[in-house]
Amino acid sequence: MNPIIQVEHFSKRYGDFTAVEDISFTVDEGSIFAFLGPNGAGKSTTINTLCTILDKTEGTLTINGHDVSRERGLVRKDIGIVFQDSTLDAQMTVEENLKYHCAFYKVPKNEVRERIAFALDLVELAQWRRAAVGSLSGGMKRRAEIARGLVHDPKVLFLDEPTTGLDPQTRANVWEYIQRLQKQKNMTIFLTTHYMDEAEVCSQVVIMDHGKIVAHDTPENLKHQYTGTEVDVTCAQTEPLESALQERDVPYRKDKNKLMFHTKKASAALEILSAHRGEIMDFEVKSGTLNEVFLAITGKEIRE
Amino acid sequence: MNPITAIVQRNLLNYIRSKGRVFGALFMSMFMLVMFSFLMKSSMSGLDAPMPYLISGVIIMSVFQVSVNNSSDILTDISSGYMKEVLVASIARTQISMGHILSGAVIATLQGVITMICGIVLGLRVGVLQIVLLAAVMLVSAMTFSAVGLFLATVSRNSPAFQTISSMIMMPLTFVSGAYIPTTMIPGFLLPIVYLNPLTYTTSIFRYIALGAHTLTTQELTAQGMAFSIGGFVITPLMGLAITILIGAFFFVLCVRKFDRADFSTIKIATGMRGGGAAARR
Numbered sequence: 130m131n132p133i134i135q136v137e138h139f140s141k142r143y144g145d146f147t148a149v150e151d152i153s154f155t156v157d158e159g160s161i162f163a164f165l166g167p168n169g170a171g172k173s174t175t176i177n178t179l180c181t182i183l184d185k186t187e188g189t190l191t192i193n194g195h196d197v198s199r200e201r202g203l204v205r206k207d208i209g210i211v212f213q214d215s216t217l218d219a220q221m222t223v224e225e226n227l228k229y230h231c232a233f234y235k236v237p238k239n240e241v242r243e244r245i246a247f248a249l250d251l252v253e254l255a256q257w258r259r260a261a262v263g264s265l266s267g268g269m270k271r272r273a274e275i276a277r278g279l280v281h282d283p284k285v286l287f288l289d290e291p292t293t294g295l296d297p298q299t300r301a302n303v304w305e306y307i308q309r310l311q312k313q314k315n316m317t318i319f320l321t322t323h324y325m326d327e328a329e330v331c332s333q334v335v336i337m338d339h340g341k342i343v344a345h346d347t348p349e350n351l352k353h354q355y356t357g358t359e360v361d362v363t364c365a366q367t368e369p370l371e372s373a374l375q376e377r378d379v380p381y382r383k384d385k386n387k388l389m390f391h392t393k394k395a396s397a398a399l400e401i402l403s404a405h406r407g408e409i410m411d412f413e414v415k416s417g418t419l420n421e422v423f424l425a426i427t428g429k430e431i432r433e
Numbered sequence: 434m435n436p437i438t439a440i441v442q443r444n445l446l447n448y449i450r451s452k453g454r455v456f457g458a459l460f461m462s463m464f465m466l467v468m469f470s471f472l473m474k475s476s477m478s479g480l481d482a483p484m485p486y487l488i489s490g491v492i493i494m495s496v497f498q499v500s501v502n503n504s505s506d507i508l509t510d511i512s513s514g515y516m517k518e519v520l521v522a523s524i525a526r527t528q529i530s531m532g533h534i535l536s537g538a539v540i541a542t543l544q545g546v547i548t549m550i551c552g553i554v555l556g557l558r559v560g561v562l563q564i565v566l567l568a569a570v571m572l573v574s575a576m577t578f579s580a581v582g583l584f585l586a587t588v589s590r591n592s593p594a595f596q597t598i599s600s601m602i603m604m605p606l607t608f609v610s611g612a613y614i615p616t617t618m619i620p621g622f623l624l625p626i627v628y629l630n631p632l633t634y635t636t637s638i639f640r641y642i643a644l645g646a647h648t649l650t651t652q653e654l655t656a657q658g659m660a661f662s663i664g665g666f667v668i669t670p671l672m673g674l675a676i677t678i679l680i681g682a683f684f685f686v687l688c689v690r691k692f693d694r695a696d697f698s699t700i701k702i703a704t705g706m707r708g709g710g711a712a713a714r715r
Contacts, residue, residue: 182520182521206523216516217515220451230522232434232438232439233523234522234523
């Protein structure tokens with residue numbers, strides 16, 4: 130796959146405060162890429178620099194082969210953005226917001242109507258198209274904003290914490306739209322989030338902390354690398370299994386007739402479990418979460 | 434739709450939708466016209482036609498005030514976040530500036546035309562051709578004023594600061610422009626300010642057309658405060674128009690540069706970076 134976003138040695142400083150320090154990464158075309166990290170980690174700074182709103186201090190950033198500092202006009206054409214805070218035009222209707230957006234991005238006149246209809250259908254706002262944006266609920270505004278961000282068919286769609294501040298139901302819906310979008314349009318999606326479950330469905334995850342990249346991999350690899358699999362086994366008799374664990378130097382915890390231990394991979398537990406199949410009444414295998422990954426890497430919870 | 438057309442259309446719609454504002458603005462310009470025309474009448478003694486002279490001044494000043502004040506609309510766009518949508522779009526910065534300047538100018542001109550109609554009722558005598566020419570001058574000057582206002586707005590960055598800065602600049606300039614008090618009656622020590630004031634020249638070209646003064650000689654124009662002799666060099670009303678356009682072009686370039694600076698919308702970003710620390714350090 131072709132890298133559509135390339136960032137090399139990017140730094141951004143405000144006076145003597147360093148928001149982002151020497152980060153490098155690439156994003157493949159057609160993938161969903163997540164920037165994960167607590168508030169203030171430098172996620173928004175990076176996204177705003179990629180979106181040509183902020184100027185870099187150092188480094189090279191390109192989108193679709195265009196330099197974000199020197200070829201801003203070309204970069205702007207290729208990207209769509211949903212900012213952290215609303216940038217909708219509150220006095221205008223949903224349709225007007227999209228219409229002016231099309232004008233700004235020079236969408237061919239004969240396609241405007243069709244594209245607006247498609248985008249509004251995708252986020253299920255078609256029936257609200259004549260409503261003033263200011264009168265919509267938070268979730269609907271977010272959806273309107275996503276529809277606007279994609280109506281000009283950007284190559285890359287940036288979503289800066291697209292689901293922050295939404296109720297769980299709306300959050301799930303918005304997330305569903307994002308995934309549907311990526312599938313239907315094969316768009317590259319670059320998002321920042323501090324919700325771990327959102328990052329799990331991405332193809333690549335970058336974890337940032339204090340302006341630096343502390344990990345970059347697929348969610349699966351990160352989980353394998355930084356967390357193990359927890360196995361909880363309920364036995365009729367715990368002794369045989371306990372001695373088997375002691376033999377293998379696997380630390381475990383015991384709670385009545387329940388044994389809990391960690392393995393690197395779920396498959397590693399299989400051998401012990403099958404050897405003691407007779408004594409096992411029940412078992413549960415829990416794979417690690419990105420939350421644990423974050424905890425393992427930074428030593429703190431992501432939600433502060 | 435062309436991006437400039439889109440911005441103009443959007444701004445005009447936005448203006449029309451805030452009905453209170455439309456009404457307030459119209460009321461203000463009529464109020465100003467009536468109040469000033471009667472209050473300042475006595476200061477116009479010694480002129481051939483004091484009322485038309487004064488009315489024409491009041492009309493162009495109302496265009497000036499409306500243009501500058503409407504430029505603060507962009508501050509609403511900045512604080513609502515909408516400006517970011519415009520700034521990240523693939524629109525040339527010249528088009529963004531032009532869109533905002535044009536929309537402000539169109540609104541100011543429309544109000545100016547309405548004020549002019551009231552002025553006609555109050556005794557300003559103008560023909561159809563004059564009305565067309567006056568509207569054209571209003572549009573051109575309003576574009577200059579909007580460019581100035583837009584620049585002030587982007588510099589001041591928030592509404593209270595803009596209000597303070599704009600009234601600090603607008604009030605004195607209005608009073609030494611010859612619009613309310615003929616420049617011929619302004620004390621000599623203030624004359625350098627009068628000559629440096631761009632409004633002086635805008636007022637002179639507007640009044641020149643409104644009073645049908647093209648039949649007057651340069652000397653007569655100077656005596657009536659529509660042409661200015663500075664150290665022997667005479668600035669005619671038409672040169673005044675050129676000066677107005679030049680000032681407009683200058684501020685247009687400043688606005689484009691302001692929009693071109695990538696970090697322009699940091700106000701919103703800074704507040705968005707809740708834990709960033711950058712906001713606190715700015």
